[in-house]
Amino acid sequence: MPTVIFQLPDGTERKVTAASGTVLMQAAVSNGVAGIVAECGGNASCATCHVYLDAAQSELAGGPNDVEDEMLDFTAAERRPTSRLSCQVQLSDALDPMLVHVPEEQV
Amino acid sequence: MSADRPGVAGVVVVGGGQAGFSVVSTLRAGGYDGPVTVFADEPHLPYQRPPLSKKAHTEPDELRVSLVPESFYGERDIELRLGDDVVALDTADRTVRSRAGLSVPYAHLVLATGARNRPLPVPGADLAGVHAVRSLDDALAVGRALTTAQDVVVIGGGFIGLELAQVARARGARVTVVELADRLLSRAVSPQLAEHLRRRHEESGVHVHTGTAVQAIEGTDRVRQVVTSAGTLPADLVVYGIGAVPRDELARDAGLAVDDGVLVDEQLRSVSDPRVSAVGDCARHPHPHAPGLVRLESVQNATDQGALVGRRLAGQPPAPYANLPWFWSDQGAVKLQIAGLRAPSDDVRLVAGDTPGRLAAYAFRGGRLAAVETLDWPAEHLAARRLLERETPVLADELTDTTLGGLARARRAAEVRA
Ligand SMILES: Cc1cc2nc3c(=O)[nH]c(=O)nc-3n(C[C@H](O)[C@H](O)[C@H](O)COP(=O)(O)OP(=O)(O)OC[C@H]3O[C@@H](n4cnc5c(N)ncnc54)[C@H](O)[C@@H]3O)c2cc1C
Ligand code: FES
Numbered sequence: 001m002p003t004v005i006f007q008l009p010d011g012t013e014r015k016v017t018a019a020s021g022t023v024l025m026q027a028a029v030s031n032g033v034a035g036i037v038a039e040c041g042g043n044a045s046c047a048t049c050h051v052y053l054d055a056a057q058s059e060l061a062g063g064p065n066d067v068e069d070e071m072l073d074f075t076a077a078e079r080r081p082t083s084r085l086s087c088q089v090q091l092s093d094a095l096d097p098m099l100v101h102v103p104e105e106q107v
Numbered sequence: 108m109s110a111d112r113p114g115v116a117g118v119v120v121v122g123g124g125q126a127g128f129s130v131v132s133t134l135r136a137g138g139y140d141g142p143v144t145v146f147a148d149e150p151h152l153p154y155q156r157p158p159l160s161k162k163a164h165t166e167p168d169e170l171r172v173s174l175v176p177e178s179f180y181g182e183r184d185i186e187l188r189l190g191d192d193v194v195a196l197d198t199a200d201r202t203v204r205s206r207a208g209l210s211v212p213y214a215h216l217v218l219a220t221g222a223r224n225r226p227l228p229v230p231g232a233d234l235a236g237v238h239a240v241r242s243l244d245d246a247l248a249v250g251r252a253l254t255t256a257q258d259v260v261v262i263g264g265g266f267i268g269l270e271l272a273q274v275a276r277a278r279g280a281r282v283t284v285v286e287l288a289d290r291l292l293s294r295a296v297s298p299q300l301a302e303h304l305r306r307r308h309e310e311s312g313v314h315v316h317t318g319t320a321v322q323a324i325e326g327t328d329r330v331r332q333v334v335t336s337a338g339t340l341p342a343d344l345v346v347y348g349i350g351a352v353p354r355d356e357l358a359r360d361a362g363l364a365v366d367d368g369v370l371v372d373e374q375l376r377s378v379s380d381p382r383v384s385a386v387g388d389c390a391r392h393p394h395p396h397a398p399g400l401v402r403l404e405s406v407q408n409a410t411d412q413g414a415l416v417g418r419r420l421a422g423q424p425p426a427p428y429a430n431l432p433w434f435w436s437d438q439g440a441v442k443l444q445i446a447g448l449r450a451p452s453d454d455v456r457l458v459a460g461d462t463p464g465r466l467a468a469y470a471f472r473g474g475r476l477a478a479v480e481t482l483d484w485p486a487e488h489l490a491a492r493r494l495l496e497r498e499t500p501v502l503a504d505e506l507t508d509t510t511l512g513g514l515a516r517a518r519r520a521a522e523v524r525a
Contacts, residue, residue: 026171029174029175030175030176031176032132032175032176032179032182034136037410039406039407039410040157040435041155041157041158043435043437043442044485045435045437045442045444045485045488046435047485047489067485067486070485070486070512071485071486071489073486073489073490073512073515073516074486074489074490074492074493074512074515075489107411
């Protein structure tokens with residue numbers, strides 16, 4: 001069961017665990033992590049599940065797919081090299097513990 | 108403490124849907140520490156409705172539609188009364204009474220009662236095998252029916268009907284959509300884009316009859332056929348979606364102003380009583396993008412309105428409700444998204460994307476971009492939202508040889524240089 005540590009914009013941290021293969025967005029939402037809105041429920045249509053992966057883990061997680069890549073240009077908070085839509089990122093043992101930075105705004 | 112900040116009597120929310128959830132989660136996130144009670148007449152934890160018409164649900168445990176797990180409410184000391192509806196509201200005493208007999212005083216009351224499906228006004232609408240979809244239980248019933256259904260008639264060519272048509276198609280049924288208007292999605296989507304969408308549905312094997320009235324549904328114990336103005340269609344399952352009406356009767360009975368929705372001001376407060384707010388599908392409100400008052404039925408509207416009221420009740424400075432309306436609908440593989448509010452008189456220009464299937468309809472009002480509909484083009488939708496949210500208008504002639512995505516990138520680059 002990988003652990004995910006969400007670092008919130010106010011400096012606090014939320015630690016949750018979820019099964020390998022779970023989508024990162026789902027792990028956040030089902031634990032009520034503030035700042036991951038996920039309005040479209042994981043359909044890659046809303047970009048309100050934007051996160052910054054930790055730089056050290058970003059490469060291991062792989063890059064965004066084509067549609068996601070285009071969408072990331074229009075997130076509410078600025079795009080950074082490690083930006084992903086969390087509904088397109090799967091948890092894995094290789095990324096345990098996973099470090100995720102939640103952006104200031106989503107909508 | 109502002110006059111609006113509730114004291115010991117706390118906040119009572121009527122309705123445990125998308126908007127009610129947004130109110131209470133924002134309220135606690137904003138630091139409100141008074142009592143919070145949510146009355147939710149359905150037996151389920153507050154859940155999302157969009158998946159209900161986009162997937163065929165067969166097993167309850169497949170239905171991961173809850174907004175948050177039950178622990179969320181306990182941890183935040185939110186009293187969630189599932190399966191108990193508010194049956195009376197006394198605005199003089201400031202109390203609500205529930206079906207189970209509970210009487211709860213409030214400092215502020217939020218109506219988040221949503222909408223109910225418009226009933227189908229034809230003979231036979233009560234036969235077994237005829238379903239509307241609004242609740243989780245409806246979706247489960249349709250999911251079960253689809254395991255055997257072969258001939259499905261969908262009444263209503265709006266978002267929900269078209270989504271359900273694709274769900275039935277994916278299960279291998281023969282599917283016919285019957286729509287009274289002369290085109291699909293006549294209320295919410297431009298004729299130009301709706302025409303493309305119709306083609307996509309027909310390509311997937313769905314039969315579409317527009318300009319056709321349903322006259323009766325026939326069968327003995329259960330539905331057997333649907334009689335329309337263009338002939339009779341065999342049917343072992345009928346699903347309909349012909350619009351929704353706001354659940355505003357509690358407000359009306361309490362003497363609050365109601366007109367196809369609870370009438371609220373720009374702060375989403377009842378125009379008759381500052382101790383009552385209304386949010387989501389049940390509220391009719393002013394909006395800078397619409398002439399007169401509007402009532403919107405979307406997740407965005409429910410979430411953002413709930414958040415505005417939650418923040419206000421948590422003591423943050425009030426701001427008028429002005430969020431950009433946006434919407435999405437997944438019709439089988441086709442992703443339809445809308446940003447802004449189109450008016451029937453807007454000039455619409457269709458723009459093809461760089462890959463096949465991607466399409467945008469730009470709606471201009473007085474030469475300025477007012478709304479954008481896209482098919483299978485989420486990035487263009489998001490660019491539209493970013494641009495429409497800004498003060499700087501987008502002019503028709505700025506878009507003669509670029510997309511909104513191109514324009515948004517160019518503007519951002521110019522800002523960075525400046
Ligand atoms: C099948 C379907 C698909 C949809 N798809 C999309 C989509 O793709 N995109 C989109 O943006 N929007 C979609 N919508 C619309 C969206 O779900 C609604 O706009 C949103 O749920 C409105 O939230 P709400 O809280 O106002 O109402 P609801 O979510 O309907 O919640 C209101 C709740 O209050 C309860 N209630 C009513 N009266 C009382 C009472 N007196 N006491 C206690 N409880 C009461 C109701 O039973 C209900 O559970 C869809 C809707 C449906 C039905
Ligand atoms: S949840 Fe909407 S894009 Fe991820």
